[in-house]
Amino acid sequence: MDLLNWLTEPLQYGFLTRALIVTVAAAVVSAVLSCWLILMGWSLMGDAVSHAVLPGVALAYIVGIPFSIGAFVFGAGAVALIGVVRSTTKLKPDTVIGVVFTALFAAGLAIVSSTPSQIDLLHILFGNVLGVTDGELWQVLILGAVTLAVVLFKRRDLTLLAFDRTHAHVIGLNTKFLSALLLGLLALSVVVGLQAVGIILVVAMLITPGATAFLLTRSFDRMLVLAVGITVAASLAGIYASYYLDISTGAAVVLAQSLVFTVVYLVARPNGVLWQRLRVRRSRRRSPSAEAHVGDAPAGAVS
Amino acid sequence: MSTLSAAPPALRATNLTVSYNDVRALDGVGVIVETGSICGLVGVNGSGKSTLFKALMGLLVPAAGTVELYGRTSREARQRGLVAYVPQAEDVDWDFPVSVADVVAMGRYGLMGPSRRASAADRAAVDAALERVGLAGLRRRQIGELSGGQRKRAFVARSIAQDARLLLLDEPFAGVDRSSEATLTTLLQELRDEGRSVLMSTHDLAGVSQLCDSAVLLHNRVLARGRPSDVLTPSNLALAFGGALEIREP
Numbered sequence: 180m181d182l183l184n185w186l187t188e189p190l191q192y193g194f195l196t197r198a199l200i201v202t203v204a205a206a207v208v209s210a211v212l213s214c215w216l217i218l219m220g221w222s223l224m225g226d227a228v229s230h231a232v233l234p235g236v237a238l239a240y241i242v243g244i245p246f247s248i249g250a251f252v253f254g255a256g257a258v259a260l261i262g263v264v265r266s267t268t269k270l271k272p273d274t275v276i277g278v279v280f281t282a283l284f285a286a287g288l289a290i291v292s293s294t295p296s297q298i299d300l301l302h303i304l305f306g307n308v309l310g311v312t313d314g315e316l317w318q319v320l321i322l323g324a325v326t327l328a329v330v331l332f333k334r335r336d337l338t339l340l341a342f343d344r345t346h347a348h349v350i351g352l353n354t355k356f357l358s359a360l361l362l363g364l365l366a367l368s369v370v371v372g373l374q375a376v377g378i379i380l381v382v383a384m385l386i387t388p389g390a391t392a393f394l395l396t397r398s399f400d401r402m403l404v405l406a407v408g409i410t411v412a413a414s415l416a417g418i419y420a421s422y423y424l425d426i427s428t429g430a431a432v433v434l435a436q437s438l439v440f441t442v443v444y445l446v447a448r449p450n451g452v453l454w455q456r457l458r459v460r461r462s463r464r465r466s467p468s469a470e471a472h473v474g475d476a477p478a479g480a481v482s
Numbered sequence: 483m484s485t486l487s488a489a490p491p492a493l494r495a496t497n498l499t500v501s502y503n504d505v506r507a508l509d510g511v512g513v514i515v516e517t518g519s520i521c522g523l524v525g526v527n528g529s530g531k532s533t534l535f536k537a538l539m540g541l542l543v544p545a546a547g548t549v550e551l552y553g554r555t556s557r558e559a560r561q562r563g564l565v566a567y568v569p570q571a572e573d574v575d576w577d578f579p580v581s582v583a584d585v586v587a588m589g590r591y592g593l594m595g596p597s598r599r600a601s602a603a604d605r606a607a608v609d610a611a612l613e614r615v616g617l618a619g620l621r622r623r624q625i626g627e628l629s630g631g632q633r634k635r636a637f638v639a640r641s642i643a644q645d646a647r648l649l650l651l652d653e654p655f656a657g658v659d660r661s662s663e664a665t666l667t668t669l670l671q672e673l674r675d676e677g678r679s680v681l682m683s684t685h686d687l688a689g690v691s692q693l694c695d696s697a698v699l700l701h702n703r704v705l706a707r708g709r710p711s712d713v714l715t716p717s718n719l720a721l722a723f724g725g726a727l728e729i730r731e732p
Contacts, residue, residue: 218578335598339588342578345569349539350592350644351561397624399579 189422198308201319202414202432205368205375206384208323210410211330212368213389214402215361218341223273224258224362225385227280229369229378231257233287233303236373240298241290247318247370254366257283306377306429319374326367329360337361338399376429383433384410391440394447409439490553492517492648492679493538498547500533507533508544509703513681515648515696517552520670520680522690522710525700526723531683534700535650538681539567551648559648563592566641570652571633576626582636583621586611589644611643615669631662638669649673651682655689667693687714 189195216225232250239249257279264275291300302310311319330337339347340357348354365385372381392405417432424431445453493515500508508530515521525531536542538549540556551559559565566589589611590604600608612618615635620628628636634654641649654670655663670680670693684690690697690710697713699705699722706713 218575332597335591338580339591342575342580342585343569343588345539345541345567345573346588346640347591348541349560349565349567350563350589352591393579397579397627398581399584402579 186419189419194309194311195418195422197311197313197316198428199415199418201308201311201316202375202418202428203411204319204323205372206388206410206414206432207407208326208368209372209381209384210388210406211327211403212364213385213387214392214399214406215330215337215341215389216365216385217389217393218338219361221361221365222382222386223276224261225365225369226382227261227276228254228257228362228366229373229381229385230280231283232366232369232373233284233378234290235287236303236378237287237290237294237298241294245318246315246374247322250370250373251366253283254369255363258362258366302377303373304377304379305427306373306375306380308375308428311374315374319371322367323371326364326371330364333357333360376432380429380433383436387433387436387440388413391436391443394440394443410436413439489517490550491515492519492552493521493681494550495534495538496548496550498534498537498549499545500530500537500542501545506702508537508547511547511700511704513698513704513707515679515681517647517679518674518677519695520674520682520693522694522697523681523683523700524685524687524690524697524714524722525683529700529722530702531700532652535567535652535683538650539565561592563644564647566644566646566649568634568637568641568649568651568654571630571657573652574625574633576633578625580625581621582617582623582625582628583608583612585625585636586621586639586643589640589642589646592644607643607645611639614642615639616665629659629662630657631659631666634658634662634666635669638666638673642673646678648679648681651680653684654682655684655686663689687719690714 190199216222232254235249235251235253236246237249239246242249261275261279264270264279265272268275288300291298291303299307336347336352336357337360339352340354340361344354347357368385369381372384375381376384388406388410389402391409392402395405396402413435414432417435418428420426420435421428421431491514493513495511495513498508498511499506511530511534513521513523513534523531523534533542537544537547538551538556540549540560549556552564554562554564556565586608587600587604590600590607591598594600594604609618612621615638617628617632617635617639620632625633625636638649638651654666658666667689670682674680674695682694691714694710696708697710698707699713699718701722705721706715706718
């Protein structure tokens with residue numbers, strides 16, 4: 180069968196199978212975390228942590244330790260630094276985040292440029308999922324599993340933290356610990372994800388699936404399931420597109436996610452932009468004099 | 483005197499002083515809420531009501547003064563689940579993907595294990611709380627799909643599920659229509675009558691006279707406190723509201 184051939188042909192290559200496993204694993208971990216990040220309003224924090232790990236990755240390669248250790252140390256360090264500067268100045272949070280992560284990113288670039296022979300900057304920035312070694316594959320799988328296990332075990336506390344931090348505090352929960360936990364998990368999922376799509380695009384995997392799922396449902400559990408489903412589909416589509424169209428894997432995966440977001444944004448009922456436009460036009464046609472109430476018309480009332 | 487053997491009040495704040503930079507938000511504020519009573523906290527925006535709530539809940543550390551809840555520190559009281567907070571409408575993300583039942587279940591988290599998995603007792607408490615505030619039929623709605631009054635009742639149901647002894651309500655009647663206001667008033671009176679205590683901040687002066695057993699008039703310091711009729715006098719209100727308020731006699 181042609182389709183079967185089409186699907187299995189890339190998997191004859193070991194490096195593509197590994198790429199597929201790494202991308203799907205990283206995407207699932209990021210998608211689960213993205214549901215909390217977008218509700219906390221921490222998207223920029225994800226961007227900051229991902230950029231801030233660059234010096235850690237570079238140093239890890241130079242010293243010869245697993246890249247994930249260096250990345251995690253600098254990701255967590257960036258979070259701590261942002262916290263310190265925020266609590267000791269009157270600067271707005273986004274300002275502090277901007278100052279800290281660009282400084283660390285520049286430090287990373289400086290380190291890489293001073294040791295050009297050892298590190299391929301493009302691989303760190305844009306991912307090198309086709310060149311993943313077995314050791315890196317296991318790092319991704321183990322860190323991903325740990326992150327996922329902790330997130331799912333503490334999911335109700337994290338949701339409460341995002342929804343009503345004051346209540347969490349008032350019933351005696353340690354909200355500082357929970358915030359730190361979520362930031363630590365964010366740093367871990369950046370470490371997991373950068374192997375697949377690189378430092379620059381890892382933040383897309385940490386925002387877009389959750390954002391897409393949010394447009395589709397008003398239930399958090401369904402949001403989690405949808406985000407994972409969307410990201411797995413987009414990862415597979417991205418890998419195959421990358422193989423057959425010969426484009427960058429990281430770019431293809433992120434583009435696939437963005438494509439799903441765009442479609443959902445336009446057509447998802449009842450919030451889709453197209454449906455709202457259509458409802459306005461229909462109600463205008465029916466009663467040209469009456470004022471159109473976009474939100475009041477029941478979805479699919481005329482069909 | 484019997485004061486030594488008497489049970490401590492639900493809330494006793496003494497000499498609370500809080501400054502933001504150079505501005506005194508609270509200046510030597512003392513508040514007492516007796517067990518089984520409703521106390522109204524009245525004051526304009528910026529009079530320190532929110533700051534007082536934060537200090538009572540241990541969200542900020544006062545420069546001076548003490549907070550005792552049922553004779554315990556705020557921290558002990560919180561860890562024992564004695565206190566519940568019903569937030570102001572604008573402090574809640576109404577688009578958040580949680581159902582009414584999810585919100586009420588959050589009242590039980592302090593009583594659950596580390597993963598907050600609900601036991602049969604937890605589920606029963608949530609059901610009972612929803613039933614009690616008349617939201618059992620709307621339990622699966624997303625929280626933002628409720629009306630203003632229903633939203634307040636959902637958060638009060640969370641306090642009931644928690645079995646909190648002291649309820650702190652921030653502007654419970656803001657954005658609530660007349661009939662919902664009556665429902666909420668009745669609910670708070672029932673909770674008071676079963677021995678719970680309430681401190682609520684409000685702009686609604688008529689509501690304070692009807693509902694509250696005591697009132698505190700706040701303007702960064704305590705202007706008056708005691709029975710509502712003694713506190714909400716035209717001269718006191720002129721002090722608190724700076725003459726900007728048209729005073730309607732009840």
